Amino acid sequence: MSKQPILEIKNLHAGVENKKILKGFSLTINAGEVHALMGLNGxxxxxxxxxxAGRDGYEVTEGTVTYLGKDLLELDPEERAREGVFLAFQYPVEIPGVNSTYFLKAALNEIRKHHGLQELDAIEFLALVKDKIKLLDLNEDLLKRSVNEGFSGGEKKRAEIFQMAVLEPKLAILDETDSGLDIDALKIVSSGVNKLRRPDSCQLVITHYQRLLNHIIPDFVHVMADGRIVKSGGKELALELEANGYEAILKQ
Amino acid sequence: MTLKANIGTESLVKIFSQSEAASLQPRWLAPVRKAGIASFAALGFPKLSDEDWRFTNVSSIAQLPFTLATQVAVNGAESKLIAESVFDKLPGHRLVFVNGFFCAKLSNIKPVSGGVRIENLSATLANDSALIEKHLGKYAHTANNTFASLNQAFFTDGAFIFVPKGVEVAEPVQLIYISSAKQIGETILPRNLIIAEANSKLTVVESYLSTGNVAYFTNAVTEIFAGDNANVEHVKLQDEATDAYHIATIAGEFGRASNVSVHSIALGAKISRNNIRTNLAGEGLECILNGLYLTKDEQLADHHMIVEHAQPHCASHEYFNGILDDKSKGVFHGRILVREIAQKTDAKQTNKNLLLSDDATADTKPQLEIYADDVKCTHGATIGQLNAESIFYLRSRGMSLDTAKQMLIHAFAGEIIERIKCEPAREVIDKLVWDRLEAHPHLLGK
Known part of the structure; x- marks a missing residue:
C-alpha cells in the first residue's frame, strides 16, 4: 500500500512580532500514522x-504546509476544521452559556454540511453521543453543562478527546494533552485516543514528557529544538529521551 | 438647566393641585398622595451632582412639557401589539393597562381560588382598600426617591395581586403596560402592589411596550411583599419606544427563608433607570437580582440597586450583564448595606459589560456599607469585547466567525436569561432577546 500523505510541512519559518520561533520545520505525516513531537518548553x-489550527497572531515567513493536497495556511480556522483538522487544546477554553451538546452538534453539522452530508437532528446526534461517550468514560452530565465550564483539568482534556471522537478528524493534533493529568486520567485519555486510530487518519501528539507515550504508542518520535526537528526515530527514541534527557540528545 | 428643571418640578406640582379632586379614591389615600407630591417638590429632579445619579443625566426628563396621559379608547393597535409580541404565547393571567389605565377588554383574568386576588388596583381601591392601605408606600419609600414620590402623588392604576398564606399560583401573572402616548411629555404612572403571604408561590411578568414613538415618560412603581418562606419571581421587561423615558422603582420586603428573584430586562427607551430596593427582613432568605440590558444608538440603561441585609444568614446575589453598541451607555450601581445584626451575610455582585463599539461606555459602581463583622461580600465587574480565545476555540471546531460571535453574545445574554425559573417566561424572554440580537446589524457582521 502506497503511503498517502495527509500533512506535509516543508521548511516552515514562522514567529510572532519579529521573534522567530519556527526555523525550518519539516515533517510529513501519512495516513494511519501516529507521530509524537517532543521537546523542551520554548x-x-x-x-x-x-x-x-490557524490561530491569529503568527506570521509565516517561509515554507509550506500542505494538507490533503491543499495549502493549509490559506484556509480560515473553521475551514480547516471542516476539512478535518482538529486541535485538542492544551488549555481548553471555558465558554459559559454555550451548552456543550448544542456546541458539539453545531460543530459536527458544520463539518457534515461542508461535505454535503445531511445535518443530524437532535435524536440522531444524541445516539451518536451515547455511543462515543463510553470511549472516554465521561460523565454524561457534563454535556448538559456549558462548554468546559467548571470542568476539572482532567474532564477538560477528556472532553477534548470526546469532541475528537465525535468529529472524526483526518488530522488530530494533541497539544500537551497529558499536561495536568493524573495517571488514571492519562490512561483514559490515551485509551480513547488509541481507539480513534484509523487507517485513513493521522495523529500528531505533542508532549513534553515521555510518560504519555507509554500509553499512546507512536510510529515515529521527533525531537524538536530551537524551532525545528533535530532528531527523528521510532518509539524507542522516546525511551532514550526518558533515560538520558534532552541534553544528551541535543548534544549529539 | 437648574431653572428649567425647577420649572418641570413646579409644573407637576401645579398639575397635582388641579387634578387632585378628580380621582376616585378612599379617604386615606389623599394624604398619601399629598405626602408624595410634597416629597417630590422638596427633592426635585435629581442632578448629576447627586451621588446616586452621577452617571445618568435626567435633565431631558425634567424639561419635558408634562401632561398626564389620559385614558383612551383602545383601538386595534394595542391588541395587534400584544398578538404580535412574544407575550401572546405566554400562558396565565393577563392584565393589560393602556397609558396606565386598566383595559378590561384586552385582559384575561382566569378564575382563581383559595382567596387569591388578581385585580386592578384602582378597582380594589374603590371597593376594598384595607389591604392596600396596609402595604402601599411601605416598601417604595418617598425619601430620597423623586420618582417614587411622583408616582405616589399621581399613580393611576396597576395590578393588585394578593396570594394568601400557603397558596401557590400555578400560572404566571402577566402585566402588560402599553403606551399609546402621542405627545411629548405625556406621563404614564403605573403602580403595582404584590403581596405574597407566607409559604405562597407566585410569578409575575411585567412588561412595558408601546404603540407609537414619542418622548413620553413612564414612571412606574412596583412594591413586593414576600412573607416567610414565600417563593416569588418577578420578571420585568422594559421595551419602551426608542424616544421614551422610563423610570421604575421595584421595592420589596422579604421574610424569613423566602426566595425572591427580581429579573430586569431592559431593551428599549432613550433613558431607562430601574431603582431596585430590597429589604432582606427575615433570616436565611435568598434574593436574586438579575438583569440584562441591550443598548444601541444613544440609549442609556441604568440599574441602581440597594440591597439591605437587615437580618443574619441571608444571601443576595446580583447578576447584571450589558451588551452595549454604538454610542450607548450602561450603568450598574449596586449598594449593599449590611446591618450590625446581619452576621453571615453572603452578598455577591457581578456586572459584566460587552462593548460592541468603541464609543459605547459602561459605568459600574459597587458600594459596600457593612456594619457586621462576619460577612462575605464580593463584587466583580468586567468591561470588554468578546473573548478572542473563545472565538478561536469555536472556529477551530468549524463555526464561522459570525456564528462564533453570535453564540458568544447569545451565551452572554443567556447567562442572565437562564436564571428565570418560570419556564414559559424564560422561553418568551429568550426568544425576544434573541430576535432583537439577530436583528442587530453589528452582530451579523453587516
Whole structure:
C-alpha cells in the first residue's frame, strides 16, 4: 500500500512580532500514522500546533504546509476544521452559556454540511453521543453543562478527546494533552485516543514528557529544538529521551 | 438647566393641585398622595451632582412639557401589539393597562381560588382598600426617591395581586403596560402592589411596550411583599419606544427563608433607570437580582440597586450583564448595606459589560456599607469585547466567525436569561432577546 500523505510541512519559518520561533520545520505525516513531537518548553511545539489550527497572531515567513493536497495556511480556522483538522487544546477554553451538546452538534453539522452530508437532528446526534461517550468514560452530565465550564483539568482534556471522537478528524493534533493529568486520567485519555486510530487518519501528539507515550504508542518520535526537528526515530527514541534527557540528545 | 428643571418640578406640582379632586379614591389615600407630591417638590429632579445619579443625566426628563396621559379608547393597535409580541404565547393571567389605565377588554383574568386576588388596583381601591392601605408606600419609600414620590402623588392604576398564606399560583401573572402616548411629555404612572403571604408561590411578568414613538415618560412603581418562606419571581421587561423615558422603582420586603428573584430586562427607551430596593427582613432568605440590558444608538440603561441585609444568614446575589453598541451607555450601581445584626451575610455582585463599539461606555459602581463583622461580600465587574480565545476555540471546531460571535453574545445574554425559573417566561424572554440580537446589524457582521 502506497503511503498517502495527509500533512506535509516543508521548511516552515514562522514567529510572532519579529521573534522567530519556527526555523525550518519539516515533517510529513501519512495516513494511519501516529507521530509524537517532543521537546523542551520554548522549542516551538505549541507554536506549530497553533499555526496548524490557524490561530491569529503568527506570521509565516517561509515554507509550506500542505494538507490533503491543499495549502493549509490559506484556509480560515473553521475551514480547516471542516476539512478535518482538529486541535485538542492544551488549555481548553471555558465558554459559559454555550451548552456543550448544542456546541458539539453545531460543530459536527458544520463539518457534515461542508461535505454535503445531511445535518443530524437532535435524536440522531444524541445516539451518536451515547455511543462515543463510553470511549472516554465521561460523565454524561457534563454535556448538559456549558462548554468546559467548571470542568476539572482532567474532564477538560477528556472532553477534548470526546469532541475528537465525535468529529472524526483526518488530522488530530494533541497539544500537551497529558499536561495536568493524573495517571488514571492519562490512561483514559490515551485509551480513547488509541481507539480513534484509523487507517485513513493521522495523529500528531505533542508532549513534553515521555510518560504519555507509554500509553499512546507512536510510529515515529521527533525531537524538536530551537524551532525545528533535530532528531527523528521510532518509539524507542522516546525511551532514550526518558533515560538520558534532552541534553544528551541535543548534544549529539 | 437648574431653572428649567425647577420649572418641570413646579409644573407637576401645579398639575397635582388641579387634578387632585378628580380621582376616585378612599379617604386615606389623599394624604398619601399629598405626602408624595410634597416629597417630590422638596427633592426635585435629581442632578448629576447627586451621588446616586452621577452617571445618568435626567435633565431631558425634567424639561419635558408634562401632561398626564389620559385614558383612551383602545383601538386595534394595542391588541395587534400584544398578538404580535412574544407575550401572546405566554400562558396565565393577563392584565393589560393602556397609558396606565386598566383595559378590561384586552385582559384575561382566569378564575382563581383559595382567596387569591388578581385585580386592578384602582378597582380594589374603590371597593376594598384595607389591604392596600396596609402595604402601599411601605416598601417604595418617598425619601430620597423623586420618582417614587411622583408616582405616589399621581399613580393611576396597576395590578393588585394578593396570594394568601400557603397558596401557590400555578400560572404566571402577566402585566402588560402599553403606551399609546402621542405627545411629548405625556406621563404614564403605573403602580403595582404584590403581596405574597407566607409559604405562597407566585410569578409575575411585567412588561412595558408601546404603540407609537414619542418622548413620553413612564414612571412606574412596583412594591413586593414576600412573607416567610414565600417563593416569588418577578420578571420585568422594559421595551419602551426608542424616544421614551422610563423610570421604575421595584421595592420589596422579604421574610424569613423566602426566595425572591427580581429579573430586569431592559431593551428599549432613550433613558431607562430601574431603582431596585430590597429589604432582606427575615433570616436565611435568598434574593436574586438579575438583569440584562441591550443598548444601541444613544440609549442609556441604568440599574441602581440597594440591597439591605437587615437580618443574619441571608444571601443576595446580583447578576447584571450589558451588551452595549454604538454610542450607548450602561450603568450598574449596586449598594449593599449590611446591618450590625446581619452576621453571615453572603452578598455577591457581578456586572459584566460587552462593548460592541468603541464609543459605547459602561459605568459600574459597587458600594459596600457593612456594619457586621462576619460577612462575605464580593463584587466583580468586567468591561470588554468578546473573548478572542473563545472565538478561536469555536472556529477551530468549524463555526464561522459570525456564528462564533453570535453564540458568544447569545451565551452572554443567556447567562442572565437562564436564571428565570418560570419556564414559559424564560422561553418568551429568550426568544425576544434573541430576535432583537439577530436583528442587530453589528452582530451579523453587516
Amino acid at each position: 522549542s516551538g511545539k505549541s507554536t506549530l500546533a497553533a499555526i496548524l
